[in-house]
Amino acid sequence: MREDLLSLASDIVDQARKLGADEVDAYVTSSAETSARVRKSEVERIIDATSHAASVRVIKEKRTAVCSTVDLTPKALVAMVEQALELAGIAEPDEYAGLPEREDLALGEQPNLKLYDEQIESLSVDEMKDVALRCEQAAYDYDSKVTNSDGAEMAVTRGVVALANSLGFGATYPSTNAMIMVEAICDDKDGKKRNDSWYSVERALHRLEEPEEVGRKAAARAVAKLGARKLNTTTLPVVWEAPVVRALLALIGQAASGELLYRRSTFLAGLEGEQVGSPLLTIADDPLLEGRLGSRPFDGEGVTSRTVPLFEGGTFREFLFDSYNARRMDRRTTGAAGRTLSAPPSPSTSNLVLTPGEQSPEELCADIDDGLLLTDLMGFGVNMTTGDFSRGAQGFRIEKGKVTYPVTEINVSGNLKDMLASIDAVGNDVLWLGSSGAPSLRMSKLTISGI
Amino acid sequence: MADVSGASAPGAGFIREKFGVDEAIASSVLDAALSRGGEYAELYFEHKDAGSITYEQQAVKSATRSLTKGMGVRVLIGEAVGYAYTEDLDLGALRKAADTAAKIAARDEKTPPVDVVHFETPQYYSPEGSTIDVPPKSKVDLMVRADQAARDYDKSIARADINFVDELKHVAIFTSDGKMVSDVQPLVRFNISCLSERDDSRQTARWGGGGRMGMAYFEESTPEALAEEAARQAVLLQSSIEAPAGTFPVVLAAGDSGILLHEAIGHGLEADFNRKKTSNYSDRIGELVASELCTVVDNGMIENSRGSINIDDEGNLPGENIVIENGILQGYLQDRISAGAFGTKPTGNGRRQSFKHTPMPRMTNTYMLGGESEPEDIIKSVSKGIYCVAFSGGQVNISNGDFVFSITEGYLIEDGKITAPIRNVNLIGNGPDVLTKVTAVGHDFKLSDGRWTCGKDGQSVPVGVGIPTTLVSGMTVGGTNIG
Structure with a gap:
C-alpha cells in the first residue's frame, strides 16, 4: 500500500490549476485485500493483492469532467489531468457546477472515528483460513440436517483515501474492514434445498462475531426453512x-x-x-x-x-x-x-x-x-x-x-x-x-x- | 454465425505494445506461478478505457473517462485457487503477484509451464468500430436527438436524462498449458430515463440499448426510437392500474422476457453450483426439467451482441451450448475448474469482471428457441392473466430455486385481450416448477437489445437474453389488488 497519497492528490490539484482548471479536486485510493475461502473443509480460494487509483474532477468555465487512472506515474497523472481539461470542453457551462463552499469544508482537525485496526496488518492467510474453517465446521456441527455448504470465507481489506482540492482542503485517512461469512444448505423433501447465510463485518477484528457464532446462525436460519x-x-x-x-x-x-x-x-x-x-x-x-x-x-x-x-x-x-x-x-x-x-x-x-x-x-x-x-x-x-x-x-x-x-x-x-x-x-x-x-x-x- | 468481419484477431505484436509482455516474460511469470507445485496457472492482462457522457436539461452535464489496467494471476491445484493481481506491469511486480498466487500449492512435484503459442480466434464483433475514441460531438448529437424526441413524444415529458457509456477492453491471456490469446472487446450502451409529469402525478421509465458495436448501432436503433420507447413507457404508467395479487397465467412478450430464463434456469445451470451440488439442477442431466416445448441455448457467438465474446476469460472459445433440448437437461455451463470436476470440456463460459476477479461459469447470450404458436393465439387463450413486456431486473436463489423479475411495462389480459396497463410489479416463481408450466411457445423469437448486466458473487458481466412469446400457465403476481 502506498503512503504518499495526500501528496499525490495535492500534486494533481497543483498540476490541474497550472494547466488551466478553475477549480479542481483529486481523489486517490490505495487498498490491499486478502481473503481465504474454504468449502467442505478444503481451501477453495486465496486472494492476496494490492491496488491503487487516482481520479481528478476539473471545473473549467463551469464545465465539469472527471478522469481516473490506475497508473500513478507522474507522466500518467499529467496525461489524466490534460485529458480531463480537454473533456470538460464538451460539457455546457453549468452555473451550479463547482466545489463546495469553503466554509463547509472540514479544514480543521479530523475526528478520530476508529476506522483502522492495526491488528489486521499482522493477520496471516493461514489464520484467516482457520477462521473460515471454524465457521463452516460450526455450521455443520449445529445440526445434522446441514448437509452442504456454499463455503465460508474470511476477508480483510486495508485502505487509504486522500482528497485534496483547490480551496486548500487536503486530508487522508486509513480504514480497515474484516468479514466472516458462510452459507449453509439443507436437503428438504421433494428434492428441494433450503439455504441461508450469515455474516459479520466490522472495522476491527475484535468486534467481529466469533466464527462459530456466524456458522451456527447460518445453520439455524437454513434449518428453520425446512418444510x-x-x-x-x-x-x-x-x-x-x-x-x-x-x-x-x-x-x-x-x-x-x-x-x-x-x-x-x-x-x-x-x-x-x-x-x-x-x-x-x-x-x-x-x-x-x-x-x-x-x-x-x-x-x-x-x-x-x-x-x-x-x-x-x-x-x-x-x-x-x-x-x-x-x-x-x-x-x-x-x-x-x-x-x-x-x-x-x-x-x-x-x-x-x-x-x-x-x-x-x-x-x-x-x-x-x-x-x-x-x-x-x-x-x-x-x-x-x-x-x-x-x-x-x-x-x-x-x-x-x-x-x-x-x-x-x-x-x-x-x-x-x-x-x-x-x-x-x-x-x-x-x-x-x-x-x-x-x-x-x-x-x-x-x-x-x-x- | 462465425462469418463476421474481415478483422483478424490481434496478435503477439499487439500484446507487446499494449502490455509490454512477450512470450519470454509470460513464461518467466508462469514459471514463478508454478514454483510451489501448482498444477496450472494463467495470466490475464486487461487494459480498459471507459467513458461516459451525461446529458440532462438540454445540456451536457459532465463527461468522464477512466483507464484501468492490470494483470491477474491464477494458480490451480485441484479445485483450489490462488489468486493475486497487480496494476504495475513491470516484470518485478508480475513475478511478485505470481509468487503470491503460487502459495496455494505446497508440493515438491513441479509442473513446468509449456511454451506459449499464440492462436487466432474467430471474430464475432469488430474492434475497429469502437466508439471510445469517436469525437464526443457525435455522441452528444445523438443525445440531443434523443432528448428532442422524448420531449416531442408527449407534453408531459418534463425531463429526459441521457447517458452514453462505452468502453474498449483489450485482454491477453497466457496459460501454463501453452495458450496465448488476445481479444479486443468494444461495448457501447445508450441509456435514457424519462419523467412524465401530470400535475402531481409523476412517473419515470428507463430504456436503452447497445452491444459490442460502434456508432453503427445507432443506424438501426436510432436515438429517437430509444427515447420514444422510454417516453412511451413513462406516459403509459400514468394510466396504469393496481396489479392483481395471486397466481395467474403469464404471457411473456418476445425479447427482454428472456430474463425469466436467465433467472429461472440459466444461473441454476452454471456448473460451479452443480459441481458443489448447491443447485436445484444438480445430478439431473438427462432428466425432463422443463416443458417439452422448451429448448434453451447459451450462445456466446452472436454477432455484435452485448453478451458475446470471441474468447472467454480463461482463453477458451465460446460455444453454442444447448442446455435444455425439448425439456431435457443436456449439460451445464462450464469453466475450467468445473469442467475438470465433471470430466468434460469447458464450454467457453469462464468469465470475470476484471483482472481483479477470478473467473467462474457465467452466461453469455441465453435464449429459448421459437416454437409453433401464433403469438396472437397465445394471448387469446388466456381469460385472465398478465402480459409482460419490459423489465427492470431479476434475481434467483440458486439453492431453493425461487426467482423473481420486476415488470416495468405490463398489462392485464382479460378474455383473450390485452387491456389496462398495470403498475410496476414483481413476479415470483420457482425455476424447476415454472419451466414445466410453459404451455405455449410462439414462433416470433427475438433477442433483447443490449442493456442487461448480470451480477454473481459481486462480479458484473454484460449478457444478452431472448425468448419468443411464451405462456406460463401460472406464476405468482405481486400486485396489491386482491380481486
Whole structure:
C-alpha cells in the first residue's frame, strides 16, 4: 500500500490549476485485500493483492469532467489531468457546477472515528483460513440436517483515501474492514434445498462475531426453512426481522437522495416537514459513529460530516445533499457526497440508524392472530418515483402470537409511503450489520401474493 | 454465425505494445506461478478505457473517462485457487503477484509451464468500430436527438436524462498449458430515463440499448426510437392500474422476457453450483426439467451482441451450448475448474469482471428457441392473466430455486385481450416448477437489445437474453389488488 497519497492528490490539484482548471479536486485510493475461502473443509480460494487509483474532477468555465487512472506515474497523472481539461470542453457551462463552499469544508482537525485496526496488518492467510474453517465446521456441527455448504470465507481489506482540492482542503485517512461469512444448505423433501447465510463485518477484528457464532446462525436460519411452503393470497400484519429492516432503510436512504429530488424521481419529493411515517419512525444518517462501516470524517468532497435526521417521529426532515445537487435545489450540502473514481460526486448514505422501541421481537409477534414474520427479500421491484414496492419474500407464518412454519415463494407489496405510516411497533433488538443499525419492526398490513 | 468481419484477431505484436509482455516474460511469470507445485496457472492482462457522457436539461452535464489496467494471476491445484493481481506491469511486480498466487500449492512435484503459442480466434464483433475514441460531438448529437424526441413524444415529458457509456477492453491471456490469446472487446450502451409529469402525478421509465458495436448501432436503433420507447413507457404508467395479487397465467412478450430464463434456469445451470451440488439442477442431466416445448441455448457467438465474446476469460472459445433440448437437461455451463470436476470440456463460459476477479461459469447470450404458436393465439387463450413486456431486473436463489423479475411495462389480459396497463410489479416463481408450466411457445423469437448486466458473487458481466412469446400457465403476481 502506498503512503504518499495526500501528496499525490495535492500534486494533481497543483498540476490541474497550472494547466488551466478553475477549480479542481483529486481523489486517490490505495487498498490491499486478502481473503481465504474454504468449502467442505478444503481451501477453495486465496486472494492476496494490492491496488491503487487516482481520479481528478476539473471545473473549467463551469464545465465539469472527471478522469481516473490506475497508473500513478507522474507522466500518467499529467496525461489524466490534460485529458480531463480537454473533456470538460464538451460539457455546457453549468452555473451550479463547482466545489463546495469553503466554509463547509472540514479544514480543521479530523475526528478520530476508529476506522483502522492495526491488528489486521499482522493477520496471516493461514489464520484467516482457520477462521473460515471454524465457521463452516460450526455450521455443520449445529445440526445434522446441514448437509452442504456454499463455503465460508474470511476477508480483510486495508485502505487509504486522500482528497485534496483547490480551496486548500487536503486530508487522508486509513480504514480497515474484516468479514466472516458462510452459507449453509439443507436437503428438504421433494428434492428441494433450503439455504441461508450469515455474516459479520466490522472495522476491527475484535468486534467481529466469533466464527462459530456466524456458522451456527447460518445453520439455524437454513434449518428453520425446512418444510417451507407458499401462502394463500391475502393481507396480513407483517413483522420485519431486524436483518431485513436494513433493506427498508436502504430504500429510505435512496429516496432521501437530494439527486433524486432534483430529478423529481422520489416519492419523498415535496414532503419535507410532513408527517409521512408512523410516529414510531425515527431514522438518521450518521457518518460520525465510531468504528462503523459507513463512518467518514469528511464526505467525498471534503465537507464536514454531520448527522442528518431523515425521519423524526414520522416527520420527514431532510434530504441528503452533495454540493452540486444542493445548489441545484437552492439548499446547502449536508456533507453526504459519495465519491467513486469514475463519476462526479453524488449523495450517498453513511450509516443508517433506526431508533429502537421498547418491545422484544417476540412481543411484536405476540399480538398477531394471523401474520407473517418477514426474513428475506428478493429482487428490485421498487419504483422510487411512486414508492410502489413489490418484492419476492421468504419468512414464517405467525399464528395466535407464535411463529409456526416457514414460508417461501411469496411476494409482499404495498406503497412505501403507506408502509412507513403503517408501522405500529418497533422492537428493541438493534442489529448492526455493515453500515446500518436497526431493530425489528411491525407493519399493520401488507399484501401477500401467493397461491 | 462465425462469418463476421474481415478483422483478424490481434496478435503477439499487439500484446507487446499494449502490455509490454512477450512470450519470454509470460513464461518467466508462469514459471514463478508454478514454483510451489501448482498444477496450472494463467495470466490475464486487461487494459480498459471507459467513458461516459451525461446529458440532462438540454445540456451536457459532465463527461468522464477512466483507464484501468492490470494483470491477474491464477494458480490451480485441484479445485483450489490462488489468486493475486497487480496494476504495475513491470516484470518485478508480475513475478511478485505470481509468487503470491503460487502459495496455494505446497508440493515438491513441479509442473513446468509449456511454451506459449499464440492462436487466432474467430471474430464475432469488430474492434475497429469502437466508439471510445469517436469525437464526443457525435455522441452528444445523438443525445440531443434523443432528448428532442422524448420531449416531442408527449407534453408531459418534463425531463429526459441521457447517458452514453462505452468502453474498449483489450485482454491477453497466457496459460501454463501453452495458450496465448488476445481479444479486443468494444461495448457501447445508450441509456435514457424519462419523467412524465401530470400535475402531481409523476412517473419515470428507463430504456436503452447497445452491444459490442460502434456508432453503427445507432443506424438501426436510432436515438429517437430509444427515447420514444422510454417516453412511451413513462406516459403509459400514468394510466396504469393496481396489479392483481395471486397466481395467474403469464404471457411473456418476445425479447427482454428472456430474463425469466436467465433467472429461472440459466444461473441454476452454471456448473460451479452443480459441481458443489448447491443447485436445484444438480445430478439431473438427462432428466425432463422443463416443458417439452422448451429448448434453451447459451450462445456466446452472436454477432455484435452485448453478451458475446470471441474468447472467454480463461482463453477458451465460446460455444453454442444447448442446455435444455425439448425439456431435457443436456449439460451445464462450464469453466475450467468445473469442467475438470465433471470430466468434460469447458464450454467457453469462464468469465470475470476484471483482472481483479477470478473467473467462474457465467452466461453469455441465453435464449429459448421459437416454437409453433401464433403469438396472437397465445394471448387469446388466456381469460385472465398478465402480459409482460419490459423489465427492470431479476434475481434467483440458486439453492431453493425461487426467482423473481420486476415488470416495468405490463398489462392485464382479460378474455383473450390485452387491456389496462398495470403498475410496476414483481413476479415470483420457482425455476424447476415454472419451466414445466410453459404451455405455449410462439414462433416470433427475438433477442433483447443490449442493456442487461448480470451480477454473481459481486462480479458484473454484460449478457444478452431472448425468448419468443411464451405462456406460463401460472406464476405468482405481486400486485396489491386482491380481486
